């Protein structure tokens with residue numbers, strides 16, 4: 457039986473772990489298959505996910521996210537290091553470790569002949585949840601599938617299946633919920649609905665670990681973000697800190713005359729002169745204002761013909777840290 461801080465309604469026992477998930481030197485080498493050599497998927501990951509966190513794990517395809525999740529889920533054997541869930545090491549104490557998490561895997565595998573209600577009942581049975589403690593209707597309702605409770609799973613859309621998997625992961629009220637790419641292939645509206653449910657679970661005390669390649673999802677939802685690349689951790693910070701790292705904007709100006717050097721009036725800024733008539737001035741919006749730059753230029757007698765700004769966002773830091781493996785790009789706004 458897993459103590460749950462708030463869903464069970466009883467006061468939290470004093471021995472709740474500080475970290476819901478704790479990885480130390482976690483290593484995975486997949487054995488060679490066919491012509492492919494051994495694959496070093498995780499190269500000594502250290503990670504602590506505090507109890508109560510809504511934690512995002514980002515990384516380009518092949519970075520090792522699913523490998524990490526699957527080790528926590530007991531689906532992949534690690535090569536080295538330790539992985540603890542709610543204080544229980546996944547190989548030393550697999551029963552308790554597994555009872556402490558609900559996992560929504562990246563690959564949806566569900567029997568098309570069961571209905572959502574049957575699937576949740578079956579799962580609850582597997583986890584030994586007594587009939588009177590089952591929350592089938594509550595869970596179906598929470599993921600917006602109450603009206604599909606008795607429909608065949610094969611008639612559910614991709615988004616519905618994904619939500620059903622979330623409900624299935626929660627049947628035993630685990631203190632930790634792990635979602636591998638939960639909104640891949642889910643349309644925008646349902647994605648928001650799923651986010652709302654994840655937020656609700658998190659507010660009620662469930663620690664959530666999710667992987668995503670939608671950077672906006674991580675930015676909006678997660679309090680802390682870790683970025684992995686080629687099996688190594690390249691960043692792990694509170695989302696606000698990570699975003700502050702990219703407190704960086706560029707003001708791009710077209711001038712009324714050619715310059716041969718950056719204007720003296722802008723000595724306090726980082727200035728580039730890509731062409732004699734174009735000035736690019738980098739500044740930190742949290743500390744500097746665009747009007748200070750523009751006023752300094754006008755006061756020095758320069759005419760400004762046109763203005764635009766370039767803003768960096770999580771996408772930029774991601775690209776910077778992972779070497780351009782993501783498909784998107786930063787935004788450009790007219791000023």
Ligand SMILES: Nc1ncnc2c1ncn2[C@@H]1O[C@H](COP(=O)(O)OP(=O)(O)O)[C@@H](O)[C@H]1O
Pocket residue numbers: 486487489495496497515516517518519520521522523524
């Ligand atoms: N069963 C496996 N056998 C061999 N290599 C694998 C296996 N599963 C994953 N890999 C490799 O390990 C690396 C990490 O994969 P994965 O954990 O799925 O990354 P992600 O989820 O971040 O896309 C990739 O290079 C992938 O090809």
Ligand SMILES: [Mg+2]
Pocket residue numbers: 521522523562636
């Ligand atoms: Mg994956």
